[in-house]
């Protein structure tokens with residue numbers, strides 16, 4: 001029997017978001033009572049809320065929108081690598097020992113404990129050389145538990161552009177607490193959002 005790990009953040013009011021970005025809000029459009037047979041909610045959120053997939057359109061005006069990306073990248077074998085010891089940026093030497101020679105998808109864990117209730121300004125990002133290394137092993141997707149591949153203060157998004165050059169899809173904001181490093185099946189397709197730059201995902205790992 002395979003085990004499933006839910007590696008998604010809980011979307012709720014109070015969810016920490018990128019400084020200045022839209023907060024996650026909910027509202028009851030209809031409320032079930034003697035006059036109304038159903039509950040119907042509504043919610044408002046940033047495309048980069050919680051656990052999400054970036055589309056190339058996020059950092060390239062000519063890039064694909066999230067509705068148009070190849071879905072099979074988000075489903076299939078992956079390796080989860082422990083990079084908790086990395087300081088500032090995940091450098092190639094932080095993961096070299098754990099990175100298989102051939103790999104399809106790579107997930108990096110940087111938090112010892114995921115910060116569910118507050119925004120961490122100095123999260124761990126990924127060195128562009130690490131992106132190149134992962135891509136050189138055949139990967140088509142990189143995922144990370146921090147909110148971005150690049151530092152919060154970056155204006156050039158070098159790691160995002162490196163990923164784009166290498167045709168690597170990007171997942172961010174994964175919750176990897178309690179998941180042992182190793183091989184899994186990833187299931188994390190984005191929503192089919194026309195002309196948008198990213199999408200929340202329900203990200204799952206299945207043991208193999």
Ligand SMILES: N[C@@H](CC(=O)c1ccccc1NC=O)C(=O)O
Nearest residue numbers: 018020021048054147148149172
């Ligand atoms: N690059 C980040 C997000 C990002 O940069 C961002 C997200 C929301 C609002 C503003 C952002 N960047 C502004 O410079 C990411 O990949 O999710």
Ligand SMILES: [Zn+2]
Nearest residue numbers: 048054172198
């Ligand atoms: Zn993003």
Ligand SMILES: [Zn+2]
Nearest residue numbers: 054148149172
């Ligand atoms: Zn990103």
